[in-house]
Structures are given as structure tokens and as C-alpha cells.
Amino acid sequence: MRVLVVYCHPVPESFCASVRDTAVEVLQGRGWDVRLLDLYAENFNPVMSCEERRSYNERAPEDPALKPHFDHLMWAEAILFVYPTWWYGLPAMLKGWFDRVWATDVAFKLPAGKGRITSLMRHVTKVGVITTCGAPTWWSVVVGQPGRKTILRGMRALCATRCKTFFLAHYLMDSSTPKSRAAFLGKVRARLERF
DSSP states (O other): OEEEEEEOOSOTTSHHHHHHHHHHHHHHHTTOEEEEEETTTTTOOOOOOHHHHHTTTTSOOOOGGGHHHHHHHHHOSEEEEEEEEBTTBOOHHHHHHHHHHSOBTTTEEOOSSSSOOEESBTTOOEEEEEEEESSOHHHHHHHTOHHHHIIIIIIGGGBOTTOEEEEEEEOSGGGOOHHHHHHHHHHHHHHHHOO
């Protein structure tokens, strides 16, 4: 299985980095071919330009910096997202990656007239999310878990019809302890063994 790990956190020594490292270790240990995409480390530009937006419905963006990202999407059979939940949603960097990379003629084709879009991502059969969240579980649910819905409902709709998904979150991250973080890494290992 070819898995793209999309990692998004600006602090190299963050707990998310430990999650990322654990995930990569487990997936490689299973014999999967893993590509790690670290958006902050590569200084990905999440800002869509005026011209890029004007041509968005007509063609894929022409920025050469996006070409490797398009190639990663076409290569992947599974995608794992590792990021912190900020203000109940995705970090701006990750949202900008979706805006610019999951684009026309890359992730989907728009119809010539009326009709439905055509997915170009049917080769992706698994999508997972591992995140941290400062809020408690109950409050995240009350707010509607917008980050979870963006990926596991919205973006997943472009993937294979029977695409398998999972969501794993360490809630109350701001008051976490070494014990709670170690327990969460254990959950990450167990969940990825079944991914």
C-alpha cells in the first residue's frame, strides 16, 4: 500500500511530531511505501493567487511548486493527515494545501455544462486523521468538529466509493500529561496496525 502522510505543524518538537514519527514507523513496519509531506518544513505556500483563482474552474494551477504535490496525490492509495486542531478546524496551512492542490484536473474535473463533477481520486481507498485538540470531546462535538467533516466527509467524497476512514484525536491537549500522551501514542499504534 502506498500511503501519503500529510503533516502540518510549525513546531518541530511538538507532540504532533511524535504522532507523525509513530505513524511513519508503524506504517513502514507494515511494509507500506510511505511518503512524508511536511508542509511547514518545505515552506509550502498556502495562499491562492488572484490569477490562480481566476483560472480555478478551467485548469490545474500552473505554479511549478505544486507539481510534486499533484504527483503525491496521484501516487497515493491511502492518505493520513496529522495536524493540530486550531479553533475547531484545520490549520490555515493545511486548508491552503487543500485549496491549491486538490484542484481542477488534479482531484476532480468540472462538467462542461450542468452535471456533477468527476472525481480523479478514486485510487485513494483509505483516509485517516490523527489530530490534537485543546477542547474536550463533548465541546468539539457540540461545535460540530468542522475539521473532521472537511476531510472525512468533504474530501473523502472524492475518494474511492468504499474508502475506509478513521479519526483519532487527543482531546484536552492543553492539559495533557506524559501519561495521557503516551497512552494516545499507544492508540495511534493500535489504530494504524488496523488501517
